[in-house]
Amino acid sequence: MPIRIPTGLPAIDVLNSEGVMVMPEDVAARQDIRPLHIGLLNLMPNKVRTETQFARLIGATPLQIELSLIRMTGHVSRNTGSEHLEAFYTTFSEARDARFDGLIITGAPVELLPFEEVTYWPELTEVFDWTQTNVHSTFAICWGAQAMLHHFHGVPKHDLPQKAFGCYRQKALVPDSPYLRGFSDDFITPVSRWTETRAEDIPDGRGLRILTASAETGPCMVEDPAHRALYMFNHVEYDTTSLKEEYDRDVDRGEPIEVPAHYYPGDDPSRPPENRWRSHAHLLFGNWINEIYQSTPFDPANIGK
Numbered sequence: 001m002p003i004r005i006p007t008g009l010p011a012i013d014v015l016n017s018e019g020v021m022v023m024p025e026d027v028a029a030r031q032d033i034r035p036l037h038i039g040l041l042n043l044m045p046n047k048v049r050t051e052t053q054f055a056r057l058i059g060a061t062p063l064q065i066e067l068s069l070i071r072m073t074g075h076v077s078r079n080t081g082s083e084h085l086e087a088f089y090t091t092f093s094e095a096r097d098a099r100f101d102g103l104i105i106t107g108a109p110v111e112l113l114p115f116e117e118v119t120y121w122p123e124l125t126e127v128f129d130w131t132q133t134n135v136h137s138t139f140a141i142c143w144g145a146q147a148m149l150h151h152f153h154g155v156p157k158h159d160l161p162q163k164a165f166g167c168y169r170q171k172a173l174v175p176d177s178p179y180l181r182g183f184s185d186d187f188i189t190p191v192s193r194w195t196e197t198r199a200e201d202i203p204d205g206r207g208l209r210i211l212t213a214s215a216e217t218g219p220c221m222v223e224d225p226a227h228r229a230l231y232m233f234n235h236v237e238y239d240t241t242s243l244k245e246e247y248d249r250d251v252d253r254g255e256p257i258e259v260p261a262h263y264y265p266g267d268d269p270s271r272p273p274e275n276r277w278r279s280h281a282h283l284l285f286g287n288w289i290n291e292i293y294q295s296t297p298f299d300p301a302n303i304g305k
Contacts, residue, residue: 004035004066006088011052015059035064036101036292037300039135041092041127042071043108043144047080051088053237054104057285063293070095072120092127096134099303101296102289103135107142107235111195112159115150125151131229133304136296138229139288145222145231146197152227153203157195164191166243166261167276170212170220170234177211177223179230179287187280188262190238191217192246197233230288236281244273 038058044050051069058065071077073091105127110118118124128151131138140148149155171186189212196218202208212220222231235242243260247269250257265271297303 004064006067006069009051009069009088010048010084011055014052015055034298034300035066036289036296037066037068037099038102038104038289039068039070039095039098039100041103041105041144042069042089043106045077045080045109047071047077047089048084049239050106050237053239054106057237057281058104058289060282061286061289063289065289068095068098068100072123074123075120092123092130096130098134099300100135101137101300101303102292103131103138105138105140105144105148107144109143111143111146111157111193115147115157118147128152132227136228136303137288137292138227139232139285140229141232141237142193142235143195145233146195148227148229149197149202149222149224149231152224152229153206153208155197155201155203157197160194160196162258163194164196164217165246165258166191167263168214168217168234168261170214172212174209174211174223177209178291179221179223179284180211181287182283183280187212188276189214189220189234189236189280190243190263190277191234192238192243193233197222236277236284238277240273240275240278244269 040051040054042050055067058067069089070092071085071089073093077085115121124147128148138148146157150157167188168191169186170189172180172183174180175183175185199210199213199219202210202219202222207225209223210219211223214220220232220234224231243263247257247260259267259269263273265274
């Protein structure tokens, strides 16, 4: 089944070129089916790219998905035009009364700041609390995952002496988890962060489970059943060239940056990078959406109850 996204969104052309079926809103309205309503709270600077990355993953499942784009109410984006935001996004204050089968919360380039010093932190904590009444399942990514885990469980993040940057092997620690259905024993995930979440900081007795982790970069994904949430500290959604573009940007700025580990063939940045995580990214989001479909109330009014 196709994904239903706002008419005119730039992601439509990219998804169509990749064979992801996109359904116009008028066609979706004629189908006698309740689509899963997924929200994307987009905290990334390049909102258009991030929209496409997540739409690609949730649009590859057999279910009809309606994607809604959400932004922080009080934060003004400096990297995405106001016309795009006004045309395709609702603010959190406008979305507050809606109910969602799933919500994705992205990362943000603020990870070196203490949580409480992020300008939109008070509103973001409202979002986290709101997920408990208005969202059936939340999938938080990178800094968004660290922030949500900190909010609900007080788990700190720690600065790294140098950026964790590259493609690292992750081990499936709970292979019978429904979120890891079909996963290999280990798999590759892009990592790009200056901070880390440590396994020893994750409290016992609260039902938290580390589902996947790396010997080099620590916990990768944590399940929080009590809050119906998944926390992914890395970037399974990244395009093939995402790490390359980050690397090239920092080189051009003259900033100290290591070649992304295990990313270029032979660790040679003159050669095209290889994508070795795409299949597991699709598998993970397919499993997440399947779990939502199996358990979300048919009547959206009952979500969160």
